[in-house]
Amino acid sequence: MNKLNNKLAIVTGGNSGIGYAAAKKLIAEGARVIITGRRKEAVEKAAEELGAIPFIADQSDLGDIDFLKNEVEKQFGKVDILFINAGITGGLTSIENMSVQNFDEVMNINFRGAYFTLNKFIPILNDSASVVFLSSIVASTYKPNSSVYQASKAALNSIAKTAAAELAPRKIRVNMISPGPIKTNIMSKAGLDEETLKGLDDYLISQIPLKKMGTAEEVAQLVVHLSDDAASGFITGTEIIIDGGLGL
Known part of the structure; x- marks a missing residue:
């Protein structure tokens, strides 16, 4: 029996990586899934592959968020699962050399x-809905040249916990998933070349007790778990680390 029959899910940034994997698993469990993204061709291609509903919306654009919320309410009604996944690393540089443009790009999306995706969708969340934020283990690390990305995820965790407290009277659960090194294309999007990426992967694997990178599918399985009332009805305000033991 599918766990999520008759549930409506929104996955922001659902056309690739962890968002794509999560949408796939949610659909496999019976949910109707709307995926969003900025690139029309990529979103529509992914939606066709998945059997999802495509919606072109940029998470950094408050007008797009408003439009998304209004259209979802008009066409589908209430939402049961909100996976706020879209995010970028931005350029990796020191605080001294950080540009306002890079700071704003990272903070506006991440x-x-x-924040405003949650803000706009709260009125159309069903009671007992599940909200999941994709955070990162970097929210509690302080590595050089990653100040803005780290800060964006730390801020995300803070609002997720506050939201969990605010929405508890409606039995809406708000949780965070914080992956460690996951094999996706996010670092190539940050501008790293293949040789640098290979060196980074090898280094990370050497530091991880389980001696492997995580996969988008492993993170997606956690999204499904947190979206299932029966499995996680008593879990809220929780950050789940999935890092192969890197933080030990």
Whole structure:
């Protein structure tokens, strides 16, 4: 029996990586899934492959978030699962050399956009809905040249916990998933070349007790678990680390 029959799910940034994997698993469990993204061709291609509903919306654009919320309410009604996944690393540089443009791009998607996605969707969340934020283990690390990305995820965790407290009277659960190194294309999007990426992967694997990178599918399985009332009806305000033991 599918766990999520008759549930409506929104996955922001659902056309690739963890968002794509999560949408696939949610659909496999019976949910109707709307995926969003900025690139029309990529979103529509992914939706066709998945059997999802495509919606072109940029999480950094508050007008797009408003439009998304209004259209979802008009066409589908209430939402049961909200996976706020879209995010970028931005350019990796020191605080001294950080540009305002890079700061704003990262914060507008990872924090401001995520915050107002939740803000706009709260009125159309069903009671007992599940909200999941994709955070990162970097929210509690302080590595050089990653200040803005780290700060954006730390801010995300803070609002997720506050939201869990605010929405508890409606039995809406708000949780965070914080992956460690996951094999996706996010670092190539940050501008790293293949040789640098290979060296980074090898280094990370050497540091991880389980001696492997995580997969998008492993993170997606956690999204499904947190979206299932029966499995996680008593879990809220929780950050789940999935890092192969890297933080030990």
